[in-house]
Amino acid sequence: MTSSLTKSFVRLSPIATILALSFACGSESEGPIGGSGGQGDTGGAAAGGDPSASGGAAPGGGSGNADSGGSSAGGQAPGSGGDGTDTGGAASGGDGNGSGGSSGSGNDSGADCSPNEGEVPPLKLTQVAGNLDGPVFTTHPPGDDRLFVITLTGSVRVIKDGALLPTPFLDISSKVAVGGAGGDERGLLGIAFHPDYAENGLFYLHYSDANDPNNSGDSIIEEYKVSSDPDVADPGSGRLILKVEQPDNGIFRNHKGGAIGFGADKMLYIGLGDGGGSNDPEGNGQKLTTLLGKILRINPLADGDKAYTIPEGNLKDKVSEALPEIWDYGLRNPFRFTFDPCTGDLYIGDVGQNKYEEIDIELAGDGGHNYGWNRTEGFHCFSPMTGCDETGITPPYIELERSDGSSITGGAVYRGSSIPSLRGAYFYADYVSKKKKSQRDPGALRDLHRRDHDR
Secondary structure, three states: OOOHHHHOEEEEEEOOOOOOOOOOOOOOOOOOOOOOOOOOOOOOEEEOOOOOOOOOOOOOOOOOOOOOOOOOOOOOOOOEOOOOOOEOOOOOOOOOOOOOHHHOOOOOOOOOOOOOOOOOOOEEEEEEEOOOOOEEEEEOOOOOOOEEEEEOOOEEEEEEOOEEOOOOOEEOHHHEOOOOOOOOOOOEEEEEEOOOHHHHOEEEEEEEEOOOOOOOOOEEEEEEEEOOOOOOEEEEEEEEEEEEOOOOOOOOOOOOOOOEEEOOOOOEEEEEOOOOOOOOOOOOOOOOOOOOOEEEEEEOOOEOOEOOEOOOOOHHHOOOOOOOOEEEEOOOOOOEEEEOOOOOOEEEEEOOOOOEEEEEEEOOOOOOOEOOOOOEEOOEEOOOOOOOOOOOEOOOOEEEEOOOOOOEEEEEEOOOOOOHHHOOOEEEEEOOOOOEEEEOOHHHHHHHHHHHHHO
16 A cells, blocks of 8 residues: 555655754755756655655665565556665656656756855755645646656546646556555556647657566557647557567566666657666676667657657667667666756666665766666676776766665756855655765766866
8 A cells, every 4th residue: 555655746845944853955864855846946846655755756666576675555667776676766756847847848948057156055845735646746838837647557637736637647557557555656658748848749658568468568669649628638549659568477577677768869868777686687788689778769759650750869870789779778776866957967776786876977978878877886806896897988977875875866957046055955865775966066077077077
């Protein structure tokens, strides 16, 4: 059963006085996490359960016997771990000024790109909406002040004028294979609105296929369109964009990735995990002949009889044997990534295996990276544990040891105006440990990236 903590939706906002339960943001050990949500940034909306997690907790842990331990009430979200099932990852909230978590579209008009200034005020989290069935992510179309929340079970809900609308925007629960316990991380995992949504009404969903005859929950990317009612989508408009087969061994139910989002180039980026199981048993992270363990980049608009097209600049332009959709590879479980709406840089939270969690930062348009899995985990050799070949591997920019966390969740770069001192800060959290973190000056990391890239 989903706990009450995984049914709520919270917002981060400044307050006038310090409360006993307020968090000092910017601290390495604690801090209020969650992107801000909504046009003009009224604080910071975060979808999900634990109101102190990054964007709220995604449906929660549940102990098991595959990749990591750690139990908590609620459904199972993509996670990490040692020997037990992957325990969750907190879903990151929207960014509140146009990026909407992982569906940011570059320099959205709502983003405040000026430098941070002033001191961090006392902060708190307050509930915006409740009675949600396992919320895992929130976002909004460019220039739209409504918030859209997806649930693991297959519905898209709308928060409008501060209230949760009773009628779902869309319900595809009959199509969705839902996990939520025992390491099963399947479900409705991602949503992204097309940058031209105001004109074309198109949005995209990433979910696990309930109609897969092997019951492995193949990954589906599907396009939908809004109806004549702006608060309701047309359920009959569904168009299959991409289907990625998951291992059909009847065992693996984890590492499905989840994030999808549009970059400043108006291309759709898709995060897929390695297909599940401890240690990447099929070696998918390093294989260029599978889409698993990758970030993909496609133009999802139909072109004649083509469901989608391949833009220039993908990995195949450099490495001929790579599948044409691949942008980056060597990833274990990129459950949440986000674009900085001002710079277009890509921040990837990749859940670790036994010892290390990592966040990768990639300059806008600078793809083709091998992030190492399963040759490396974080900065360290994984297979083999010593003396691995690190040639061509791009190391992470943030590494967390297990003492700090067991299931990293990439959050969002804050580009709002309500809390000027936090502008440009990147927020993230760990689902299992419930620790909250921020990198207040990600620009320093981007500068380091540029120096390394120019060598």
